[in-house]
Amino acid sequence: MLQKLLFLSDQGYRDFKAAVRANVLVNLSFMAPIIVMNLVIMEILKPFVGGAVDYARLWSYAGIGLVLVIAMYCANRYEYGKTYVAAYAAAAEKRIAVAEQLRRLPLSFFNQKDLTELTTNLMADCTNIEHTFSHLFPQLAGNIITIAGVTVLLCLYDWQMALAIFGTLPLSFLILFGSRSLQRRIGERHVAAKLKSAEQSQEYLEGIKVIKAFGLSGEKFTSLDRALRDFMKQSIRLEAIVGSFVVSAIVILRFGLTAAIFVGVHRLSGGRLDLVKFVVFLIVGSGIYTSLSTIMTMFGEIFYTLISLDRMKALQAQPLMEGDAGIALERFHIAFDRVSFGYNQDEVIRDASFTIPQGKVTALVGPSGSGKSTVARLVARFWDVSRGGARIGDRNIREIDPEHLLSYIAIVFQDVVLFNDTVYNNIRIGNPDAGEDRVIAAARMAQCDGFIRRMPQGYQTLIGENGCTLSGGERQRISIARALLKNAPIVLLDEATASLDPENEAEIQTAISNLIKGRTVVVIAHRLRTVAAADQIIVLDRGQVVEQGRHAELMERDGLYARLYRIQQESLGWAI
Structure with a gap:
């Protein structure tokens, strides 16, 4: 279920399980010093119960503590490799998978979607899933496993004190999960406002020439300003409302420590609890509350991340254009x-x-x-x-x-799309397996070898975003060179x-004659x-x-x- 939820590959899921094990190991490495600390406290408290401090034992505890510090470092180093490095690799694979999914979708899908939304799918949603993989789910699972184990030990140690410590936990989770639908609605509004602000920013930048030419900066900036202010408003609302639920749950949870102190003092005064047990529960309880507070904060983040997961799920559910890749066309x-x-x-x-x-x-x-x-x-x-x-x-x-x-099929569009790469690589898109001789031969047939060689680095010259350093005729001839290199029968x-001057049109007509x-x-x-x-x-x-x-x-x-x-x-x- 988690593999499907996080869109993990088989290797990613194996890495996820390894990350959970590593996190449990880290948590246990942090619990070990607490046990040593309890032993030290018990040794120090001996004079209060009629005993004597064994200083040799205290020194041995110090040595054990030094070894535990080294073990904690090794455990954290191991967790980093299994959690964060694996998460970044999984995120990279996911982005590539999303790009492949988009590439295989019919163009009708892109008519229904805004470019900003698809960019958000590719970047922001994948980042949220990466954060969930690297910072939330492994730590959440590891903390739950560790706390469950500690809880069992505390119950065996003294079930009444354990009950006092965890008595407020159900109410805390009731507040957190009972507000989930409201948190989701607020999160969806925040995501919508974020998309709108990104869309308005992109529109403003793309239309900056028209805006400047017609003096529309004030009018057009109003839409952008409104979108950014709404995004700010929704961000504050998200932090304030969702944060209030999380903080309320944590505050109620920590009343359990007050209850534990009250119960402990009452039982201590009645002789039904010894001092060592009382101190142990206070120390261990404080540590558990820190972990539980972290878990509750994680749940707030996870509820928000589920919106990104649903958006990714909707993208994955889009039907692809299917067909037989084994058909050999001869006519x-x-x-x-x-x-x-x-x-x-x-x-x-x-x-x-x-x-x-x-x-x-x-x-x-x-x-x-x-x-x-x-x-x-x-x-x-x-x-x-x-x-x-x-x-x-x-x-x-x-x-x-x-x-x-x-x-x-080789296609030469009216609106040529070039990439921010070298001239050579832009032509070789027509056939990535082509060698240098074939690329140059295609460029010559497309009547663009001459102007390419006049460039500063020739075929290795970077041409800028969408070929912004080239004229319309030059861009069109590079597009024809691609088609020539592809050597397709259709x-x-x-x-x-269209829209070319007579000189460029004549050269392009010559290039087209070679192409067809x-x-x-x-x-x-x-x-x-x-x-x-x-x-x-x-x-x-x-x-x-x-x-x-x-x-x-x-x-x-x-x-x-x-x-x-x-x-x-x-x-x-x-x-x-």
């Missing part, structure tokens, strides 16, 4: 048969049927919002079709594992030449003149196929394609 024509698809309630693709021939260039054109990019994403199985069937060769796309399917080009040779190509374009030479043009309007054919044929029909083409040709003469 690469693409066929849509009465396909319909919608992101939410409204359908973006409606009853679309067409075939994209193998080894040919097919262009998808149409007005904005007609479903062009959606078709390409359905081919790549970023989403699954709602109705109908989409096939590559003779296999239904839904039968194929998404990652296996993408090994046959190529999807999503507005690859002998491949099944799907081109999405708004500039119709760039796809006039395509083997097939499919015209979409409001998610439906309204025309299909070559450029000359579509111009003769004088339909939507011809109208769009003429409008664009007329716009070429516009001037300011």
